[in-house]
Amino acid sequence: MTPESGRRSPTVSGLRAAEIRTAALALFAERGYAATTMADIGAAVGMRGPSLYKHVSSKQELLAQIMTGTMEDLLRSHRNAVTGCEDTVERLRRAAEAHVRFHARNRLEAFVGTGEIRSLEEPHRAHVLRLRADYEHAFRNLLTEGVEAGRFRITSVKLTSYAILDLGMGVSVWYRENGDLAEDQVVYQYGDFALQLAGVR
Amino acid sequence: MTPESGRRSPTVSGLRAAEIRTAALALFAERGYAATTMADIGAAVGMRGPSLYKHVSSKQELLAQIMTGTMEDLLRSHRNAVTGCEDTVERLRRAAEAHVRFHARNRLEAFVGTGEIRSLEEPHRAHVLRLRADYEHAFRNLLTEGVEAGRFRITSVKLTSYAILDLGMGVSVWYRENGDLAEDQVVYQYGDFALQLAGVR
Structure with missing residues (x-):
């Protein structure tokens, strides 16, 4: 055409x-x-x-598309990061790096996602919360795997998964492309932070 | 009267x-x-x-009072937490615990503080950003102290201070008084997380 x-x-x-x-x-x-x-x-x-x-x-449809699309992209980026990697420590590192990179690159999406969940109506709201729960559980599973394999030393798997996810949200608030920290610098450092939080032996 | x-x-x-x-x-x-x-x-x-x-x-005056008041309260809570404590590891632990406790108890203030800095006009905006920078520097100083004393193992003091502060913001988003995690449980666990991020030897 x-x-x-x-x-x-x-x-x-x-x-x-x-x-x-x-x-x-x-x-x-x-x-x-x-x-x-x-x-x-x-x-x-x-x-x-x-x-x-x-x-x-409608405006509501736009919000729903933005928030659902963001969570689907984030879940896809997580799967791409861990697929084909068997080592549990390395899987967590890659998942945390993908999480932080996504939040550095999709700052507006993260900001609106946190701030406007209040404005999302059903059934979109339940759908987005479901996707968020899936994402959090993916991290929880990675952490549980590592604990069972004796690679991580963790008091609360739930709180550790929250803390690692919190780091991404934080980055979306303060990170700037034109700031003095390169994206890779932030991503690799935060990957290390995730391993520290998981008490890698 | x-x-x-x-x-x-x-x-x-x-x-x-x-x-x-x-x-x-x-x-x-x-x-x-x-x-x-x-x-x-x-x-x-x-x-x-x-x-x-x-x-x-005006509405703007209310927003300015809320945002300035929140930062002043947060800075006061930080000073109260570290005053009279000499040990650098313990100072960081107390500062991180105070940070997380404040964010668990002042969730709306934290949410509005993050979301509505865009709505704050000058000179209030510059004032609030100044207070935030003071707060971040207080953490950076604690971390630098610990590095110089050989107690912390840190790659980037700046990123580590950001990461510890990110944890508080995260808590303000997901914490609920009526949830299955008690405030103290979250506070003490996140205090440990801060020490892990600082690479306490």
């Missing part, structure tokens, strides 16, 4: 939808979900009501 | 102001600063415009 064919290809429509989500994310982060209107989002991408609503039905 | 004296004592006025701040904090946490109006805050404490404005001049 050539650009002259006059009919929008699904790809172009998909790009337009992605552009709308990106604009919505920036506005939710900047002024909050409740204070953002569909008109604001339309203005940010140069679209008026009818053409905007061709791509997305 | 008796209640019948007809004149409001400064204490009553102070209580009223505190009540207004508490209501504002709850609303900022629930729906965000931008989506909260002075009328909402007045309604929450049963006051109309003129009597409300006798206590507070």
